[in-house]
Amino acid sequence: MRFGFRLAVPFLALLSAPIAAFAETVRWDDQVSTFSLDNGMDVVVIEDHRAPVVVHMMWYRAGSADEKPGVSGVAHFLEHLLFKATDNMEAGEFSRTVAANGGSDNAFTSYDYTAYFQRVASDRLELMMQMEADRMVNLRLSEADILTEREVIIEERNQRTENDPGALFNEQANAAMYMNHRYGVPIIGWRHEMETLDLQDAQDYYEQFYAPNNAILIVAGDVTPEDVKDMAERHYGPLEANLDLPERLRPQEPDHKAARRLVYEDPRVAQPYVSRAYLAPERDNGDQKTAAALMLAAELLGDGQTAFMTQRLQFEDKSAVYATAYYRGTSLDDTRFTTIVVPVPGVSLSEAEANMDRVLQEFLEEPIDTAHLDRIKRNMRAQEIFAKDNVQGLANRYGRALTTGLTIKDVLDWPDVVDSVNEDDIKTALRDVLQERTSVTGWLTSDAEAAK
Amino acid sequence: MRFGFRLAVPFLALLSAPIAAFAETVRWDDQVSTFSLDNGMDVVVIEDHRAPVVVHMMWYRAGSADEKPGVSGVAHFLEHLLFKATDNMEAGEFSRTVAANGGSDNAFTSYDYTAYFQRVASDRLELMMQMEADRMVNLRLSEADILTEREVIIEERNQRTENDPGALFNEQANAAMYMNHRYGVPIIGWRHEMETLDLQDAQDYYEQFYAPNNAILIVAGDVTPEDVKDMAERHYGPLEANLDLPERLRPQEPDHKAARRLVYEDPRVAQPYVSRAYLAPERDNGDQKTAAALMLAAELLGDGQTAFMTQRLQFEDKSAVYATAYYRGTSLDDTRFTTIVVPVPGVSLSEAEANMDRVLQEFLEEPIDTAHLDRIKRNMRAQEIFAKDNVQGLANRYGRALTTGLTIKDVLDWPDVVDSVNEDDIKTALRDVLQERTSVTGWLTSDAEAAK
Numbered sequence: 001m002r003f004g005f006r007l008a009v010p011f012l013a014l015l016s017a018p019i020a021a022f023a024e025t026v027r028w029d030d031q032v033s034t035f036s037l038d039n040g041m042d043v044v045v046i047e048d049h050r051a052p053v054v055v056h057m058m059w060y061r062a063g064s065a066d067e068k069p070g071v072s073g074v075a076h077f078l079e080h081l082l083f084k085a086t087d088n089m090e091a092g093e094f095s096r097t098v099a100a101n102g103g104s105d106n107a108f109t110s111y112d113y114t115a116y117f118q119r120v121a122s123d124r125l126e127l128m129m130q131m132e133a134d135r136m137v138n139l140r141l142s143e144a145d146i147l148t149e150r151e152v153i154i155e156e157r158n159q160r161t162e163n164d165p166g167a168l169f170n171e172q173a174n175a176a177m178y179m180n181h182r183y184g185v186p187i188i189g190w191r192h193e194m195e196t197l198d199l200q201d202a203q204d205y206y207e208q209f210y211a212p213n214n215a216i217l218i219v220a221g222d223v224t225p226e227d228v229k230d231m232a233e234r235h236y237g238p239l240e241a242n243l244d245l246p247e248r249l250r251p252q253e254p255d256h257k258a259a260r261r262l263v264y265e266d267p268r269v270a271q272p273y274v275s276r277a278y279l280a281p282e283r284d285n286g287d288q289k290t291a292a293a294l295m296l297a298a299e300l301l302g303d304g305q306t307a308f309m310t311q312r313l314q315f316e317d318k319s320a321v322y323a324t325a326y327y328r329g330t331s332l333d334d335t336r337f338t339t340i341v342v343p344v345p346g347v348s349l350s351e352a353e354a355n356m357d358r359v360l361q362e363f364l365e366e367p368i369d370t371a372h373l374d375r376i377k378r379n380m381r382a383q384e385i386f387a388k389d390n391v392q393g394l395a396n397r398y399g400r401a402l403t404t405g406l407t408i409k410d411v412l413d414w415p416d417v418v419d420s421v422n423e424d425d426i427k428t429a430l431r432d433v434l435q436e437r438t439s440v441t442g443w444l445t446s447d448a449e450a451a452k
Numbered sequence: 453m454r455f456g457f458r459l460a461v462p463f464l465a466l467l468s469a470p471i472a473a474f475a476e477t478v479r480w481d482d483q484v485s486t487f488s489l490d491n492g493m494d495v496v497v498i499e500d501h502r503a504p505v506v507v508h509m510m511w512y513r514a515g516s517a518d519e520k521p522g523v524s525g526v527a528h529f530l531e532h533l534l535f536k537a538t539d540n541m542e543a544g545e546f547s548r549t550v551a552a553n554g555g556s557d558n559a560f561t562s563y564d565y566t567a568y569f570q571r572v573a574s575d576r577l578e579l580m581m582q583m584e585a586d587r588m589v590n591l592r593l594s595e596a597d598i599l600t601e602r603e604v605i606i607e608e609r610n611q612r613t614e615n616d617p618g619a620l621f622n623e624q625a626n627a628a629m630y631m632n633h634r635y636g637v638p639i640i641g642w643r644h645e646m647e648t649l650d651l652q653d654a655q656d657y658y659e660q661f662y663a664p665n666n667a668i669l670i671v672a673g674d675v676t677p678e679d680v681k682d683m684a685e686r687h688y689g690p691l692e693a694n695l696d697l698p699e700r701l702r703p704q705e706p707d708h709k710a711a712r713r714l715v716y717e718d719p720r721v722a723q724p725y726v727s728r729a730y731l732a733p734e735r736d737n738g739d740q741k742t743a744a745a746l747m748l749a750a751e752l753l754g755d756g757q758t759a760f761m762t763q764r765l766q767f768e769d770k771s772a773v774y775a776t777a778y779y780r781g782t783s784l785d786d787t788r789f790t791t792i793v794v795p796v797p798g799v800s801l802s803e804a805e806a807n808m809d810r811v812l813q814e815f816l817e818e819p820i821d822t823a824h825l826d827r828i829k830r831n832m833r834a835q836e837i838f839a840k841d842n843v844q845g846l847a848n849r850y851g852r853a854l855t856t857g858l859t860i861k862d863v864l865d866w867p868d869v870v871d872s873v874n875e876d877d878i879k880t881a882l883r884d885v886l887q888e889r890t891s892v893t894g895w896l897t898s899d900a901e902a903a904k
Contacts, residue, residue: 172631
């Protein structure tokens with residue numbers, strides 16, 4: 001589903017090609033409006049007029065999982081390079097200009113998207129659009145940029161990954177989970193491939209994915225859809241669609257038939273733990289109930305002091321210092337449902353794992369604590385209300401959704417979908433996911449022998 | 453190293469571009485000669501004049517590991533499709549013509565190569581060249597071919613893989629071994645991807661890889677290099693080189709930091725076993741000694757009644773019905789060193805694995821049985837002599853070598869390299885390979901619980 005929310009708007013037929021009449025603006029609620037530009041760029045406006053500030057975000061439907069084999073890290077590398085020179089700006093001028101105008105800016109890369117954002121006074125929005133449109137198509141990379149910035153991302157990998165046994169462990173566990181899909185390759189890249197990234201690799205990725213018909217503009221804050229449309233037409237409208245944009249079909253996982261385990265031993269590990277990941281379905285357009293059930297299962301199991309794993313392992317058994325479960329449903333392709341148990345000193349990882357298995361089994365067998373479930377749902381409804389006050393958070397939410405195959409309607413429906421999930425739904429979804437054959441169990445330890 | 457044996461022949465400078473003067477014929481020994489055509493096609497002639505027959509083989513430096521993501525199986529699919537119609541032949545006409553001329557033909561696909569061969573009376577060689585040259589560039593695929601042949605390869609997968617728990621187990625274990633390289637994807641393809649292979653996928657692979665400058669012609673039997681050159685120039689000479697042939701650089705493995713394990717449970721398993729694979733270096737051009745040492749280690753450990761694992765586990769312990777080790781060094785990229793123990797009834801896989809570990813350790817610690825090593829080397833020298841009588845075997849050997857980065861000289865040097873390996877070399881090479889962190893241990897069982 002490339003064109004995000006388009007399937008939910010009335011003028012689908014007109015919009016299916018990048019060159020089309022403007023869609024009429026759709027107002028989804030009192031905050032959110034959408035429209036598309038002629039060249040296929042989708043635009044989301046989130047209004048909040050309480051303060052004269054605005055967040056301007058550009059999301060690309062391209063992340064590390066869209067990279068070609070052999071150039072892992074290039075999506076993130078290019079994110080760095082987008083702060084270099086264009087035909088109209090010097091290297092570093094973008095961020096200097098934002099700062100000189102009293103704003104701040106940054107960018108981030110994930111498996112399914114790359115995003116750039118600035119937070120500025122609302123009367124500076126047009127300047128942001130002008131600069132963002134410029135670097136979408138006018139980037140002028142030099143060999144010197146490549147050499148310096150490649151050092152920067154390798155240093156970033158050193159900091160984030162090489163120096164962190166837990167991060168290295170996650171990398172190895174992800175690689176063991178995904179047999180075919182690029183979610184098994186780290187977003188930041190395999191070190192040996194990062195070291196060979198060159199100008200051509202960055203340029204290829206840029207030319208393939210950076211185009212208005214692969215982008216979603218999200219503007220949140222003290223603006224009106226009319227003003228945004230006017231400015232967006234002026235600055236982004238003239239950019240040409242990439243008519244060769246490939247369909248976003250990535251290799252999918254084959255059947256997982258054999259449970260995998262791994263042990264990562266690293267003398268730097270101070271706190272050993274066991275993790276278990278299961279391949280799990282993601283939120284799908286129009287079909288979010290299983291994902292909602294899994295999200296609730298993760299919260300019931302592992303979120304907070306009253307969670308099931310916490311109660312059983314931290315308070316009753318006293319066998320764990322920490323236990324949790326998490327599920328990231330906002331993903332274009334199959335994701336993971338993960339549980340973690342950090343044992344108290346004296347409890348081996350083998351025992352911790354047995355405890356984990358026992359508690360998951362008990363959770364499936366015992367009735368769900370209805371009061372706890374209601375509390376989680378109530379809390380989520382409250383969060384929905386608070387969320388409306390945090391337009392940057394909302395902008396992130398829509399950006400993630402629209403770059404992972406969901407629509408505005410899916411995002412708006414989500415609270416009701418979550419609310420409709422009952423105990424049976426949760427147990428069915430969780431039971432379907434907790435298939436040993438799709439699982440990866442990992443031990444992180446400073447001493448593999450002692451962990452047994 | 454794309455151009456196989458060229459680095460070893462005198463006219464390197466002239467040969468580095470596909471369009472070049474003919475290299476002079478190089479005679480490597482009393483059997484083997486090589487030369488190249490103008491368009492970059494390499495030719496190997498292996499003479500054997502004892503009978504008026506000839507084997508005509510066309511090897512492409514393209515196998516399943518050269519596929520793009522998402523189209524696994526297309527290399528093998530195309531191998532099937534090469535027996536369909538061309539501009540000059542009907543579907544099936546190729547094999548019918550070979551048979552009508554009293555010959556036989558077939559083809560095979562591996563990770564690093566695809567090869568086609570015919571065995572015919574030597575006076576039919578020119579006809580083979582004419583037909584093989586035709587299908588290298590004139591294939592005319594139809595949608596009907598795709599539909600019927602796709603059913604055939606899926607049925608082949610059913611027979612070879614889906615119906616064989618051991619094959620499914622190997623697939624899952626390979627996927628767990630390779631975190632980045634396409635050796636983790638089965639040659640025949642993932643079923644869900646095979647089902648979507650289409651005309652364009654096959655055509656793309658064909659156009660990318662089927663060209664004289666990506667091919668090695670091997671003619672073995674009752675021919676002279678002069679005759680082969682004459683005919684090859686006539687039939688293959690006019691074919692145009694593919695100047696867009698990509699460099700053969702495939703994604704390499706990152707550091708393996710965490711030993712992986714997997715359990716594949718299948719009720720059809722009659723004979724459970726444990727396998728252990730370690731990532732291992734392959735034979736490299738000019739640098740084959742480690743590979744030779746690993747090959748000898750595998751033979752010492754697991755080949756035949758007097759092998760170390762066999763002796764300890766089958767005869768002394770009586771804990772195994774079978775134990776073996778193998779190493780396939782002829783590979784373009786990192787390969788595996790594998791050991792297998794099949795326990796006797798009543799011995800669990802857990803015990804079998806402990807026995808495997810113990811025996812590997814004992815092998816490293818105890819002196820190598822010199823008489824055994826000498827016997828293996830003597831046997832290999834004898835095989836080398838016998839090999840000269842089996843020209844089809846020799847043709848395969850050269851084809852595999854030249855499509856995996858080795859040269860004619862490497863093949864000719866191999867017996868001496870093996871002969872030069874001593875006990876220390878074997879232990880050093882094996883010790884370097886037996887790194888737990890690079891290993892994948894697999895259990896194949898009908899009952900995972902009982903296996904523990």
